[in-house]
Amino acid sequence: MAWTRDEMAARAAKELSDGFYVNLGIGIPTLVANYIPEGMHVTLHSENGMLGIGPFPYEGEEDPDLINAGKQTVTELPHSSYFDSAASFGMIRGGHINLAILGAMQVAENGDLANWMIPGKLVKGMGGAMDLVAGVQRVVVVMDHNSKAGDVKFLKACDLPLTGTHVVDLLITDIGVFDIDKKNGGVTLIEIAPGVTVDEIRERTEASFEVAPGLA
């Protein structure tokens, strides 16, 4: 049985370590915040200029001057700090952020990522995604293994316009987890959702991958 959105978020949370500064994208990545292990100190970065994102405010306590990168109202924590957009992306570009967890439209076996544009459709813009994948120390992608229409999303090469080249370190889908060697190439399937077979994953994947010992 495929993993749920929450199970995928919980799996992504296993990539966190104590003391990490982390940027979470919109969608399933946002759910990762619910699975930070108790006692682990993780500081969430919001590229519009905040470290230490707190939970959503109680009704009536929303502050229009306090939003996350998805433009949602949030709160601050005792260790929060604010800064301008140039400093915020200095943190990203300068390699100070330990981990980014993002969604994707397509991922390729060489670590290429496409998540911002479908030609022929109105393009909303890349926002901070290109800066994040180029600058953050480690990039984890969480996405459905196939599109709703059944299209393959984990490919030999992306055919959508790229967000970054050789940037993805780990891919978590609803049926498996793949380790990607973005420098030297090579993909290894390291975990499988319960009840899913390697054959099924191969059928639903274009990228070539090895299977970690003991999995098959």
Added chain:
Amino acid sequence: MNKVFPDAASALDGLLFDGMTLMAGGFGLCGVPEHLIEALKASGTKNLTIISNNAGVDGDGLGVLLETRQIAKMVSSYVGENKLFEKQYLDGDLELEFNPQGTLAERIRAGGAGIPAFFTKTGVGTLVAEGKEIRDFDGEDYVMESWLRSDVSIVKAWKGDTEGNLIFRKTARNFNAPMATAGKITVAEVEELVEPGELQADEIHCAGIFVQRIIDGGSYRKVIEKRTTRPRS
């Protein structure tokens, strides 16, 4: 020297011309210079190039300048919240230049700091690097990006003094601070305008050297784009 103007219209008087380039601070509707945008609308200045992370929403923020068709070109990183934008863009009435958000912020910072170009890894191997110089530093490819400067920058701060020193509040700082540095002329609107000495000098986010004109904006609408809350348990 007097930097203080009585209202937004007078603060923009003599600065506006058709075809000019403006920077407008804010992220979404957070920290947008709402009074100066209204005054820009009332001025009727046309054919504007506006550098701003977003394009407002329908009827709010820079969205009001789309209604009046005053914008010819946007330089932004994300414009997904605006139906009118979509229509004008698809009709060919509006030019759009997408920048990765961090590249946009750094181009503005570079403009304010007198740095005509810089190299970044952001966008290498993608559409945004096409036609731009690529250079190898320590074995990795970087793309050259150039500075951005404006004829006029309009910014919004929380508190300011009559010298133009500014303090921002929470995430409303965003693009306001770097844009203030990159305008030939920067006009700031604040929620509270005070006399010199009333702001702690150590707590100034943007020094008055970057601000030529300032107004007390009085009341603010501060529209929330996506109100998200949690239940009280």
